[in-house]
Amino acid sequence: MSNICRVSGDPLELVVDFGRQPLGNGFLNQEDFKNEYFFNMQCGFNEKSKMFQLINQPNPEIMFHENYAFFSSTSNYMKKHFYNFYESIINSDYLSNDPFIIELGCNDGIMLENFANNNFKHLGIEPSKNVAIEANKKGVRTISDFFDNSVANKIIADFGQADCFISANVMCHIPNIHSVAEGISKILKTTGVLIFEDPYLGDVIEKTSYDQIYDEHVFLFSAHSVQYLFSNYNLELINLEPQVTHGGSMRYTLAHKGMYEINPNVKKYLSKEKLQGLDKVETFHNFQSKIIESKNKLLDLLNSLKKDGHQVFGYAATSKSTTILNYCGITNDLIGKIYDTTPIKHGKFSPGMHIPILNYEEFKNEKAKYGFLFAWNHSKEIIEKETHYKSQGGHWITHVPEVMAF
Ligand code: DWN
Ligand code: SAH
Numbered sequence: 001m002s003n004i005c006r007v008s009g010d011p012l013e014l015v016v017d018f019g020r021q022p023l024g025n026g027f028l029n030q031e032d033f034k035n036e037y038f039f040n041m042q043c044g045f046n047e048k049s050k051m052f053q054l055i056n057q058p059n060p061e062i063m064f065h066e067n068y069a070f071f072s073s074t075s076n077y078m079k080k081h082f083y084n085f086y087e088s089i090i091n092s093d094y095l096s097n098d099p100f101i102i103e104l105g106c107n108d109g110i111m112l113e114n115f116a117n118n119n120f121k122h123l124g125i126e127p128s129k130n131v132a133i134e135a136n137k138k139g140v141r142t143i144s145d146f147f148d149n150s151v152a153n154k155i156i157a158d159f160g161q162a163d164c165f166i167s168a169n170v171m172c173h174i175p176n177i178h179s180v181a182e183g184i185s186k187i188l189k190t191t192g193v194l195i196f197e198d199p200y201l202g203d204v205i206e207k208t209s210y211d212q213i214y215d216e217h218v219f220l221f222s223a224h225s226v227q228y229l230f231s232n233y234n235l236e237l238i239n240l241e242p243q244v245t246h247g248g249s250m251r252y253t254l255a256h257k258g259m260y261e262i263n264p265n266v267k268k269y270l271s272k273e274k275l276q277g278l279d280k281v282e283t284f285h286n287f288q289s290k291i292i293e294s295k296n297k298l299l300d301l302l303n304s305l306k307k308d309g310h311q312v313f314g315y316a317a318t319s320k321s322t323t324i325l326n327y328c329g330i331t332n333d334l335i336g337k338i339y340d341t342t343p344i345k346h347g348k349f350s351p352g353m354h355i356p357i358l359n360y361e362e363f364k365n366e367k368a369k370y371g372f373l374f375a376w377n378h379s380k381e382i383i384e385k386e387t388h389y390k391s392q393g394g395h396w397i398t399h400v401p402e403v404m405a406f
Helices: 030-035 076-090 112-117 129-137 149-159 177-187 201-207 223-231 265-276 281-307 319-328 360-365 376-385 387-391
Strands: 013-021 039-046 051-054 100-104 121-125 162-168 188-199 235-243 249-256 312-315 335-340 357-359 370-373 395-398
Touching (some): 013 281, 039 281, 051 223, 076 112, 076 162, 076 376, 121 149, 149 177, 162 177, 177 188, 177 223, 177 235, 188 201, 201 265, 223 235, 223 249, 223 265, 235 265, 281 312, 335 360, 357 360, 370 376, 376 387, 376 395
Parallel strands (some): 162 188, 312 335, 312 370, 335 357, 370 395
Antiparallel strands (some): 013 039, 039 051, 188 249
């Protein structure tokens, strides 16, 4: 892919440059250090489509496979969030008497299990085989494939059209987004709706949460860019609902044009985005300056803690942490280890910076007084769980919304 917008086909303007980066979820063993994959992570913006995107993205098969390291069900708060999402759908006016629900990127079944447990006709599409197996084990009917227009044709032939096509934190991962949008427009019944949520560009800009940018996130959406993209397939935005998840997300509801009333939120957020400058390229050049400022402040803090003899650990080996560690050049003299709850990550090393990943079980013996909260998006859940660490004089470090220790 050269510097061409994946949505409008117009040239992209380079706005943010992170340099050489590894795979966000490329946790690896020592013997694999020498063959580690890196790519040049740069972001572009196009004022026609208003889509913020990676200029180059590794091939999907390198990122999503039988050893995918992210299992959605590691967060209890996210389980609750997806139960609430399920409830909002079953209580909506969008479903027929015998509804069919499809989920894009269902991972280990965290959302669809609610539909499966209540006997709704459903289907998950999940290319990462290991997590798809987990979903099937829970009774969630899941096919392992990369969704696109041709998969949509197969699903229509085998299962029929859907009342509701849902997805969370997946749409922003898929580079051939036109093929996906075309497939969705066909798969939906006349009264069908597409409801999806993803990290929101407005929050990323407001909080300088640049770690939402890594190989997997090829797009950061806004109401403007979503409206532009799907209007090519006669789908219109009928609602926008902000979410607190993943540090600030947006839930987009779309339907075939003219089928439903448009919620006033659509107008409200489109105007808000204009005020925030999400439609203008200068905003993203300014974002680059804020990222550099954030990096410098973080390095100052970590270096001064090191000077004072503190050993800092990381809490949660998130995909996002890969961007922070590699972009800021944080080596293991600044952060010596990262605790994580995911078994597949234990005993491995972080992508690029090769910081050891330890089993979370060992965290109870940790004596250090400073921990970088890499899963800052789950801070409420984690702080509630780790009151002991705090009461023993422990501090959390974060870079969002600004660099601080608390
Ligand atoms: O978009 C994506 C989101 C939904 O999930 C994917 N591309 C990949 C992944 O991103 P992430 O890794 O940044 O997600 P989280 O949910 O911020 O972090 C998950 C990691 O944090 C897991 O390795 C588990 C770990 N964790 C932990 O060790 N203790 C998480 C929680 C809540 C905890 O208490
Ligand atoms: N929905 C889950 C998982 C998000 S992680 C949650 O919110 O926690 C992103 C997921 O998208 C991964 O499980 C990945 O395998 C999946 N994915 C990537 N490309 C896809 C595609 N083309 N079609 C369907 N799923 C895809």
